[in-house]
Amino acid sequence: MKVTVVGLGLIGGSIARDLRKNGLTSEIIGVDQNEAHGDLAVRLGIVDKVSTLEAALSESNVCILSIPVNAVTKVLPLILDQVKDSTIVIDTGSTKAAICKAVSHHKNRSQFVAAHPIAGTENSGPEAALNGLFENKTMIICEKQKSSDHALHVADQIFRALKVRTIFMEPVEHDKHVAYVSHLSHVSSFLLGQTVMDIEKDERNIFALAGSGFASTVRLAKSSPDMWAPIFEQNVEYLSQALLEYIMHLQRFHYHLMKKDTAEVHRIMSQANDIRRVLSGIELNEQKNNKVESLIED
């Protein structure tokens, strides 16, 4: 198959790398509004060539859309306007409700598969693209019933090449749960980085006193604002709920700290320790899911 990847960053570039490695594709065409990223993706061997969106679509069977979510809602309808009957389109956006809504009544909706891979790093651009980024990770598919059997069949081949396991959720449920589990930790990390740089005026102290714990906690603060600002905007309702809960927990902790109620502080931390069990569940989950589940029911 011939695949067009729109957006040659961390996610689009990593998908291209895996598809090429798997031998599933005869050609991968890159589309990126940033010309330097397009050139770099060719030089790094991520795509075979770069092209305009129109030209790329005219010769592709698959179009993968890995651009900021505010751009997806604009570009996806235009892509569905002009795709050939046999071409399928997959997005990889971190929000799903606005994207699904933007094409819910489109005549070619059935050629689209709404997807979100739970994978990534804090880096961005073609150089951030990695082989095997998605292996044993989760790919969430929304509104599966609105995609045609053909679209699901092709998407299934691609997801097998990425070695993800697929799960299904409704768009609003998806947005709610990723707000809690993913978007909130990005906000917490961005603002922790900001706070420490703000309060600790002498940067040399950060150099000298920060251990691996600090580095781990602020890692996500390196993430791309171009990707994340639109995600937060589209998911503001659930993110806001999650953020208020977080602030409430921090304030309550602060109250117990100030009261010198060390027993309660200890109790809260002991309860939070349960995250160890939850996280080892995650690790376990990744290890045991070596088999790739099918999108298509037998």
Place this chain on the structure above:
Amino acid sequence: MKVTVVGLGLIGGSIARDLRKNGLTSEIIGVDQNEAHGDLAVRLGIVDKVSTLEAALSESNVCILSIPVNAVTKVLPLILDQVKDSTIVIDTGSTKAAICKAVSHHKNRSQFVAAHPIAGTENSGPEAALNGLFENKTMIICEKQKSSDHALHVADQIFRALKVRTIFMEPVEHDKHVAYVSHLSHVSSFLLGQTVMDIEKDERNIFALAGSGFASTVRLAKSSPDMWAPIFEQNVEYLSQALLEYIMHLQRFHYHLMKKDTAEVHRIMSQANDIRRVLSGIELNEQKNNKVESLIED
């Protein structure tokens, strides 16, 4: 030299491992109020034997104190009461003001070196002890002028074996800066873990939707409450300031989110991205500090 290590957990155990590997010690004696930890430390080869504090002190040249900071303020004066003239005592507590104050007028204060290694993991107990945990990390020494030349000379031998670089700070300055750079990130992580487990009632969603970013951000929430509750209690003044700043930043971010002021949300995140430069400074710092600086001025 014969070394007693009081507290056979992550820090005490890791120090014992490095000292043994370096060949600096003829014998390492472990002291731990948790009998199972003592037995395990012997079985893991971390210490040669376990003993009571009194018996261990009577035959040691060095005593390293790696127990919760509220225990340090209680036990350290008792240790200084009974040590031989030639024995030196080093603590490794994450706060320094209360500890230094607890012995500031002790007749044997000069036999004590107040130290804090900026190193660790989220794990605890003898099994968490690692070889080389301190290599190229920072050891902060407080009130160096109150330690005797002999104490500093012996401490210097130990710190060289650990391959740390030493820096000097006053206790209150130390507590202030570690509140900003280390203690706040622990609080942020503990409460993030707590919030997500609280708001996301269905644990399977956390399993399915959490990526490596979430795992990284809540890693410190696995840390030991026995170690951290007393640290927070002793450092409440500066930790409270840092925590209020963090809450203020989160609230301001929430305000801009709710106003749908995506440009401002983007600007805040772009500014937070500067943590990338600060963190690569940290990494650079660790790499280039292969030489071990001396505690003793030539």
